[in-house]
Amino acid sequence: MNNRVRLLAVPALLMKSKPMSKLLAASAVLVAITVLLVSLKTPRVTAEPESDHDQDESKVQIGFAIAPVPLNFERHDRKLVGLGSYIVNAQEDCNGCHSQGPATEYIPTGNPYLRHVPNGPFTGMQQVNPATYLGGGRDFGPFGSHGELTHLYSRNLTPDKTGRPEGGRSFREFLTILRTGKDYDHIHPNCGAGGADGSCLLPPFNGDVLQVMPWPVHQNMTEHDIRAIYEYLSAIPCIDTNIPGAPVLRNDCQ
Numbered sequence: 001m002n003n004r005v006r007l008l009a010v011p012a013l014l015m016k017s018k019p020m021s022k023l024l025a026a027s028a029v030l031v032a033i034t035v036l037l038v039s040l041k042t043p044r045v046t047a048e049p050e051s052d053h054d055q056d057e058s059k060v061q062i063g064f065a066i067a068p069v070p071l072n073f074e075r076h077d078r079k080l081v082g083l084g085s086y087i088v089n090a091q092e093d094c095n096g097c098h099s100q101g102p103a104t105e106y107i108p109t110g111n112p113y114l115r116h117v118p119n120g121p122f123t124g125m126q127q128v129n130p131a132t133y134l135g136g137g138r139d140f141g142p143f144g145s146h147g148e149l150t151h152l153y154s155r156n157l158t159p160d161k162t163g164r165p166e167g168g169r170s171f172r173e174f175l176t177i178l179r180t181g182k183d184y185d186h187i188h189p190n191c192g193a194g195g196a197d198g199s200c201l202l203p204p205f206n207g208d209v210l211q212v213m214p215w216p217v218h219q220n221m222t223e224h225d226i227r228a229i230y231e232y233l234s235a236i237p238c239i240d241t242n243i244p245g246a247p248v249l250r251n252d253c254q
């Protein structure tokens, strides 16, 4: 190739490359549009992970929506109360044991275990019975004492007139109960050498710790979650549960 031809060839190449690059650019735009349209139309298979903040916030919102009693927010951190409600009412079912039992846990028209109207009282709208909500008194029967220890009752978790839950319990004590099962009321101490006296627990049961209560499971919760439960239990209404033979369930509401 001589120089002349070379000189002519360069602009010829440039001329050639112009429509070429136009074509390339056009197809790139086309590809981009297609990708955009496809990505808009195709549902995401892998959902983006929610941030911790979003997760906490939705638990707080659910907690408020499902609390079956009016809540008192004076002096309470709203977020902790909402999270506490979520744990108590959506996860741990504290009221399943800490109400007076299945027969009165829900009001009849709000009891999801009963038949729907007209064949039964259930209207389709669940409603926990506020008169027994977390007031304790479910009877777990004679326990650990050859029938002499009359009954093992779930305790009253509602706040008293001090505004602190479980009849005025401090957070430190509450934390200790959920972590170790310690029974501050010593309702059923271990029987001494004299044997069963009507309220003590015989071996192999340990009367120093709460029975039936799932503290061996609750002890694994974070302190933050236990705090949230405590705050929620401070925000629910006080109930004075009066069951003959179980004075520990009484609560001074005024």
Ligand code: HEC
Pocket: 087, 088, 092, 093, 094, 095, 096, 097, 098, 140, 152, 153, 154, 155, 156, 157, 166, 174, 177, 178, 183, 184, 185, 187, 209, 210, 211, 212, 213, 214, 218, 229
């Ligand atoms: C499986 C039933 C059951 C569940 C679920 C349950 N509890 Fe209990 N709880 C009991 C019983 C029964 C006692 C009393 C045990 C005893 O007298 O030995 C008790 C005792 C307690 C006590 C001690 C009260 C006191 O006066 O010292 C606290 C606090 C407590 N429960 C909190 C809770 C919380 C909070 C939840 C939910 C996160 C919960 N419980 C869930 C059965 C249960």
